[in-house]
Amino acid sequence: MKPALLSMLIFCVVSTSSYSQMDAYRAFRAQISVPPYGLSKIKALITKIKPQSDEDNSDMGISPLSEKDYDALSLREKFTYTMIHPEMYAQNCAVFVPQSDESQKIFGYLISWMNEETWSNRQLLFLAQNRDSVMAIIKESVTRSKRMGVNYKDAVVEINGWEMIPFLISYYKDNKKDKDILTTLMLLMKKGRYPDFITSKSYKNLYGVADNYESSMTFNKANEVLTLQRAQAYYDSKKRDAQKN
Amino acid sequence: MHRKIKWYFLPVLLCVVAYPQILLSQDGLWAHIPAGIYEVGEKSSIQNPLRKVSVNSFYIATHELTNGEFEKFVQSTGYITEAERYKDALVFEPGLEEFRWITDTTAYWRYPNGITRGSIKNKMNHPVTGISFNDALAYCKWAGVRLPSLEEWEIAATAGTRSKYFRKVTKRNIGRYANIWNGNSHLKPDHSDGFLYTAPVASFKPNSLGLYDVLGNVFEFCSGSLPRDNGRKVAHARGGSWWCSANACSFFNTKDIGSVNPHASFSNQGFRVVKSMF
Numbered sequence: 141m142k143p144a145l146l147s148m149l150i151f152c153v154v155s156t157s158s159y160s161q162m163d164a165y166r167a168f169r170a171q172i173s174v175p176p177y178g179l180s181k182i183k184a185l186i187t188k189i190k191p192q193s194d195e196d197n198s199d200m201g202i203s204p205l206s207e208k209d210y211d212a213l214s215l216r217e218k219f220t221y222t223m224i225h226p227e228m229y230a231q232n233c234a235v236f237v238p239q240s241d242e243s244q245k246i247f248g249y250l251i252s253w254m255n256e257e258t259w260s261n262r263q264l265l266f267l268a269q270n271r272d273s274v275m276a277i278i279k280e281s282v283t284r285s286k287r288m289g290v291n292y293k294d295a296v297v298e299i300n301g302w303e304m305i306p307f308l309i310s311y312y313k314d315n316k317k318d319k320d321i322l323t324t325l326m327l328l329m330k331k332g333r334y335p336d337f338i339t340s341k342s343y344k345n346l347y348g349v350a351d352n353y354e355s356s357m358t359f360n361k362a363n364e365v366l367t368l369q370r371a372q373a374y375y376d377s378k379k380r381d382a383q384k385n
Numbered sequence: 386m387h388r389k390i391k392w393y394f395l396p397v398l399l400c401v402v403a404y405p406q407i408l409l410s411q412d413g414l415w416a417h418i419p420a421g422i423y424e425v426g427e428k429s430s431i432q433n434p435l436r437k438v439s440v441n442s443f444y445i446a447t448h449e450l451t452n453g454e455f456e457k458f459v460q461s462t463g464y465i466t467e468a469e470r471y472k473d474a475l476v477f478e479p480g481l482e483e484f485r486w487i488t489d490t491t492a493y494w495r496y497p498n499g500i501t502r503g504s505i506k507n508k509m510n511h512p513v514t515g516i517s518f519n520d521a522l523a524y525c526k527w528a529g530v531r532l533p534s535l536e537e538w539e540i541a542a543t544a545g546t547r548s549k550y551f552r553k554v555t556k557r558n559i560g561r562y563a564n565i566w567n568g569n570s571h572l573k574p575d576h577s578d579g580f581l582y583t584a585p586v587a588s589f590k591p592n593s594l595g596l597y598d599v600l601g602n603v604f605e606f607c608s609g610s611l612p613r614d615n616g617r618k619v620a621h622a623r624g625g626s627w628w629c630s631a632n633a634c635s636f637f638n639t640k641d642i643g644s645v646n647p648h649a650s651f652s653n654q655g656f657r658v659v660k661s662m663f
Contacts, residue, residue, distance in 0.1 A: 201471070201648030229475055231651050232604045232622045232643030233634035234484050238431045238613070256619060256646040260488065352635040353483075 165243040169320055170253050173289030175223050175281055177216035185209060186225050202227060202257055210262070215270060219277050222263045223291045230258040236354060245356035246322045246363060248346035250297070253290040264298065271299045279307055288315075293324045300331050305375035309368055319359055325371035334374040342366070415444040415660075416541065416594045423540045427549070427640050432611055438536045445533060445541045446657045448586040448597045449512035449605065450524070452505045455494060458524050467517040468493040468650035474515050475651045478502065479574035479581075483633050486651065494520075497652035498582065510585040512603045512655040518620035518647040521606045521656045530658040535609035535642060537659060538623050542599040542639040544592040549638040550600065551592040556631065556638075562590050563601030565637050566630035575630075582627055582652065600637045601625050603655035604645075611642060619644050626653035 189203045204210070204227040213221060236251040252258075259267075267274055274295060282288045288311060296304055305328065312321040329337040330347060337343055342363070346355050357363055420442040426435040458464060468474035474492035476499045481487070489499035496504050497515035505511065516524075525531050533541065544551050554562045560577070564584040568575035575581065580588075587597040599605075604622035611621065621644055625637025636643060645654065 201467075201473075201646055228486075228488060229473070229646050229649035229651075231475065231484065231486060231628070231649075232620075232645040232654060233625070233629060233636040233641070235613075235644045237641065240429070240431065255617070256644055256649065258484070348632070352632055354635075 163238075166238050166251075168317070169242065169251050169290060171287075171289050172253055172291040173223065173281060173285065173287060175216075175220040175277070177220045177277070178214065179220055182213075182217060182220045182224065185221075202229065204228075204260060204262070215273055216277065218266055219270075219274065222259065222266055223295070226254040226257040226259050227263060228258050228260040230254065230256055234258065239354065239356075243317075243319070244359050246319055246326075246359050246367070247354075247356045248323065248326070249353045249355075250290055250293055250320055250323055250327070253294070259298075267295055267299050271301070274299055275301050275304055279304070282307075282311060286315075288318065288321070290320065293320060296324060297327045297331065300328065302328050302332055302375060302378050305371050309371060312368070322359075322364065322367045325367055329371060329374050332374060332378065334370070334377070336373065337370055340370075413595070414447055415663075416447055416596055418443050418445060418537070418541055418594075423536075424547070425536050425539045425543075430640060432613060433539075433640055433642055438540075440534075440537055440540065441661065443533075443537060443659050443661055444663065445537065445596065445659045447591070447595050449603055449655050449657045451510050451586055452494065452513045453509035455513035455516070455524060456509070458527050462527055464520075464523055464527075466493055466515070466520045466650065467648050468515055468520075471648070473650070474499075475649065476502065477571075477582075477628060477652060479571060481571055483571060485571075492652070493650070508583070508585070511583040512586055512598070514583060514603055514652045514655050515650050516654065516656075517650045518606050518622075518645070520650070524656075525658060528658065530660045532606050532608045532656060533659040535607045535611075535621060535623070538605065538607045539639055541594060541596055542592065542624060544594040544596070546593075549640050551639065554600070556635070559600065559637060563625070563637055564589060564598070564627045565601040565625060566628055566633070568630060569632060571628070571630070571633070580627060584627070599624050599639070601629070602627060603653055604636075604643060604651075606654065606656040607642075611644070613644070618647055620647040620649075621645075622654055622656075628653045 185205060189205055205221065230252065234252055278292050278295065282292065305325065308321055308325060312318065326346070330343070342357055345357055420440060422437050422439050424435065424437055426433045428435045472490035473488055475486040476489040476492045477486055478498065491500040492498060492515055494513055494515040521532060542551065546552055550559060559565065560567045564578060564580050566575050567577040584602055589598060589601070591597045592599055604626045605624050606620060606622045609621060610619065621642050623642055629636050
């Protein structure tokens with residue numbers, strides 16, 4: 141009886157510990173970067189627009205800044221607003237269900253970080269129209285904080301910021317825990333329809349038909365090296381093309 | 386000795402797990418789920434782990450709530466939905482990238498994808514959409530019914546099977562059993578099953594309990610919360626929708642649970658109702 145109890149106790153301790161580790165890694169993946177540019181002003185504006193129920197003072201959903209307030213923001217303040225206040229509802233299935241052993245996987249997509257919200261068309265347009273500035277601000281912010289939140293990675297993919305590949309690779313070499321950088325690199329290659337990537341086995345496994353947004357491949361040295369090499373080669377080819385034009 | 390006791394109890398333990406039986410109301414609109422202990426969840430899932438739950442007897446609607454039924458509620462009460470009040474309904478049109486929707490200030494349940502994309506005039510037997518979780522609760526209060534809990538929904542949807550789908554359905558053949566998005570992406574319209582958006586309720590085959598459209602057509606709101614809510618007010622809906630495709634969310638199954646803001650109105654969100662007794 142005693143050995144049985146002991147085994148059960150060990151099982152519980154090991155399970156709890158591995159669950160906590162998994163939970164911690166998921167929390168790490170979901171962390172966002174909070175830009176410092178006009179932060180207190182933006183936070184005050186967001187508090188002002190948060191609608192509350194008359195009946196019980198409960199949260200009444202999300203609201204965008206008025207056109208007037210939004211237009212009055214500087215570029216950097218708009219960046220901060222976009223990074224911390226996605227202003228549109230996301231649909232029910234835009235969630236990434238926690239999986240086991242996430243730290244041992246390279247995912248095909250970044251996880252949803254905005255709870256039940258997502259960027260509005262106005263915010264997407266802002267990112268696209270200020271692509272160069274957005275990349276510069278992200279580099280500046282990451283270099284200072286030594287941390288690249290999932291919102292920054294999402295923004296890089298959104299604006300197809302292939303020019304950031306050397307920066308991402310360099311960041312990854314100093315932050316190997318952050319395997320979502322490998323995901324970001326693959327998403328950039330996917331977005332750019334890089335032939336060597338879209339004809340690869342990894343692409344088929346992660347983005348092929350009948351593979352959904354939760355697909356992943358095993359994290360190992362070979363997959364890590366291959367992803368970094370491919371991303372560098374993709375960047376070199378884009379750079380050559382840009383110089384020719 | 387220990388082994389003997391374990392084997393002795395196994396048949397008893399198996400008997401405790403109940404399976405729903407087909408028992409439809411006379412009008413065929415309700416399926417009865419007897420009280421019992423049911424198995425829900427799946428082994429590999431963290432959010433919906435395999436477990437046994439005890440539920441009281443309940444009746445669940447065999448079809449999703451229709452536009453016609455919702456109209457009666459609105460006509461009777463003068464209720465104004467959140468989409469009408471806040472002008473923030475989310476609509477879809479082919480050509481959008483994965484998971485992208487558009488805010489359309491003209492959209493609400495009578496025009497689920499906005500005025501330019503048509504009304505429900507000839508679609509009164511389609512599931513009501515363009516409504517929020519809070520709108521669904523308001524309907525339930527008026528009609529004297531309620532939303533199924535996350536567990537009740539799953540017990541009814543699986544109809545006694547352990548599969549992610551229901552009997553005879555697989556991820557490969559599900560297009561024949563449910564109104565889902567069969568295209569590879571949402572860039573081009575998908576009419577392959579005859580429906581771009583919603584289908585009339587009960588257009589596809591039911592599960593073995595006689596429940597139609599538990600997979601596909603519209604996401605169905607349930608009551609209940611999940612650990613990932615972290616204490617926030619979050620609505621959960623299940624079963625996938627006409628928008629869901631194999632290589633986007635793949636949510637057209639009985640195990641996944643979505644999350645959405647309780648105030649959000651989408652044209653792929655609806656509900657079916659439950660009542661505890663007749």
